[in-house]
Amino acid sequence: MLEFVDSAAQAVSRITDGATVLIGGFGNAGQPMELIDALMDSGATGLTVVNNNAGQADAGLALLIKERRVAKIICSFPRQSDSWHFDEAYRAGEIELELVPQGNLAERMRAAGAGIGGFFSPTGYGTQLAEGKEVREIDGRHYVLESPIRGDFALIKAYAADPAGNLVYRKTARNFGPVMATAAAHTIVQVDEVLEESLNPEHVVTPGIYVDTVVGIPTESGVKEREERAALAAGQPKPCLATKTAAELAAEK
Amino acid sequence: MSEFRSTDAPLTQDELAQVIAEDIQPGSFVNLGIGQPTTVSNYLSPEKKVTLHTENGMLGFGPQATGDQIDGDLINAGKIPVTELPGASYFHHADSFAMMRGGHLDVCVLGAYQVSAQGDLANWSTGKPGAIPAVGGAMDLAIGAKDTYVMMDLFTKKGDVKLLPECTFPLTGVGCVSRIYSDRAVLLLDSSGIVKVRELHGITLEELREAHPEVTFETVGA
Numbered sequence: 001m002l003e004f005v006d007s008a009a010q011a012v013s014r015i016t017d018g019a020t021v022l023i024g025g026f027g028n029a030g031q032p033m034e035l036i037d038a039l040m041d042s043g044a045t046g047l048t049v050v051n052n053n054a055g056q057a058d059a060g061l062a063l064l065i066k067e068r069r070v071a072k073i074i075c076s077f078p079r080q081s082d083s084w085h086f087d088e089a090y091r092a093g094e095i096e097l098e099l100v101p102q103g104n105l106a107e108r109m110r111a112a113g114a115g116i117g118g119f120f121s122p123t124g125y126g127t128q129l130a131e132g133k134e135v136r137e138i139d140g141r142h143y144v145l146e147s148p149i150r151g152d153f154a155l156i157k158a159y160a161a162d163p164a165g166n167l168v169y170r171k172t173a174r175n176f177g178p179v180m181a182t183a184a185a186h187t188i189v190q191v192d193e194v195l196e197e198s199l200n201p202e203h204v205v206t207p208g209i210y211v212d213t214v215v216g217i218p219t220e221s222g223v224k225e226r227e228e229r230a231a232l233a234a235g236q237p238k239p240c241l242a243t244k245t246a247a248e249l250a251a252e253k
Numbered sequence: 254m255s256e257f258r259s260t261d262a263p264l265t266q267d268e269l270a271q272v273i274a275e276d277i278q279p280g281s282f283v284n285l286g287i288g289q290p291t292t293v294s295n296y297l298s299p300e301k302k303v304t305l306h307t308e309n310g311m312l313g314f315g316p317q318a319t320g321d322q323i324d325g326d327l328i329n330a331g332k333i334p335v336t337e338l339p340g341a342s343y344f345h346h347a348d349s350f351a352m353m354r355g356g357h358l359d360v361c362v363l364g365a366y367q368v369s370a371q372g373d374l375a376n377w378s379t380g381k382p383g384a385i386p387a388v389g390g391a392m393d394l395a396i397g398a399k400d401t402y403v404m405m406d407l408f409t410k411k412g413d414v415k416l417l418p419e420c421t422f423p424l425t426g427v428g429c430v431s432r433i434y435s436d437r438a439v440l441l442l443d444s445s446g447i448v449k450v451r452e453l454h455g456i457t458l459e460e461l462r463e464a465h466p467e468v469t470f471e472t473v474g475a
Contacts, residue, residue: 026309026328026332026346027328027332028311028328028332029325029327029328029332030326032382068333072259076387076388076389076390077389078385078386079384079386079387080387081386086385087385090385091385097386099387099388100348100388101389101390101392101393102308102352102389102390102393103308103345103346103349103353103390103392103393104392104393105346105351106345106346106349106350107347107350107351109347110347110377121354122354122396123354123392123393123396123397125396125422125427126373126391126424126426126427127392127425127426129374129379129392129429141273142427169343170312171311171324171327171337172307172309172310172326172327172328172329172343173325173326173327174310174344174345175309175310175345176345176346177345178345178347179345179346179347203318205345220324221326224324224325224326230268237321239321239324240322240324240327240336240337241315241322241336241337241338241339242314242315242316242322242336242338244316245294245298245299245315245316246294246295246297246315246316247274247294247295247296247297247298248299248436249295249316249447250295250296252395
């Protein structure tokens with residue numbers, strides 16, 4: 001049953017020790033920072049986390065890892081210039097890592113959400129990351145059997161939710177959100193705007209059937225969105241719109 | 254297929270980017286890898302109507318954002334703020350990689366540690382013991398586009414060859430690279446393992462063969 005709650009703490013209160021949690025975001029875009037902070041405060045531990053990365057700097061997922069709340073991480077790109085908390089936990093042998101190519105990571109969650117028991121992917125064939133996995137040649141091409149990744153919970157950030165729990169996202173902050181929403185038993189969403197009116201059904205990206213808990217939390221995304229709308233209302237182009245291509249800019253230099 | 258050509262000096266990075274840009278067909282959908290391959294976009298003229306894909310979920314991004322254009326929700330795969338061009342679209346990660354894996358992208362340009370004569374690619378790990386692994390979208394990109402081009406120096410800074418009969422570093426993809434664009438040579442690869450030489454810059458065919466005694470080279474049109 002869809003619920004709208006008042007705080008991030010309420011939104012994550014169901015998450016228990018040992019849960020598998022899918023956390024959206026690519027870098028900081030679409031990362032549900034306030035939900036992750038609330039998960040930290042909840043004390044839940046022994047978590048398996050699925051995210052593209054393994055935390056940046058001293059915020060969000062990086063802090064969960066620093067406090068050793070994450071027993072296992074499934075991700076594509078843990079090593080970054082500012083992933084020091086993951087690096088330390090990994091070197092100390094205090095976190096398990098399952099490294100998955102980014103597209104396989106997304107597709108394995110898509111499969112879980114779509115009720116697919118496994119799929120043959122060409123990505124990773126002939127590499128270390130396919131070792132021990134079933135390989136099949138289909139129409140002259142080699143594929144590797146990949147399994148679904150299901151979550152007990154998904155924590156994602158969308159831009160707005162309507163009363164039916166339908167979601168829209170903002171720019172590249174969409175990234176893993178729509179896929180994770182389908183792959184978890186219980187999907188928790190933070191949005192900048194909780195709408196009183198229904199979204200245009202043609203514009204819905206994640207239908208409400210995939211959404212369980214919604215909490216409204218204002219972030220920088222809302223600030224940028226309002227700036228953009230104000231510009232458009234004043235008959236000006238969106239601030240993020242390029243007036244020149246890279247080649248035109250390079251030619252001017 | 255153009256004819257064999259050679260010049261006396263190695264290509265600069267900008268000249269190399271320009272050579273690649275000239276080979277990208279008008280109307281193509283292209284993914285440029287993080288780092289050096291990004292510079293190819295500086296030479297893709299607007300008249301060519303090439304659309305750039307970034308695997309975190311966007312087609313039609315423009316140059317790096319500056320000043321008021323910067324929006325934390327609008328970044329490329331290198332996590333750098335970028336801009337929208339008219340006609341841009343956003344989509345989720347599974348769609349983005351399906352687009353790639355499904356053969357809808359025309360060209361992907363990637364960097365490389367090593368490439369084999371049959372087009373195997375090694376660009377995600379040097380296999381150093383104790384190093385923390387990270388693959389990102391490298392394996393998906395390597396096999397995803399209709400054509401995968403590698404942009405690299407022909408030799409390492411230490412002077413080691415990067416084109417080998419077999420890669421010694423962990424593989425990113427098997428038989429996936431169709432062309433190497435390097436400072437000293439433009440090379441065409443296929444499953445035969447015979448490397449076709451399209452361009453040489455500051456190196457002769459004899460010197461190329463001497464440096465790579467285990468690789469067979471033929472000039473294009475030969």
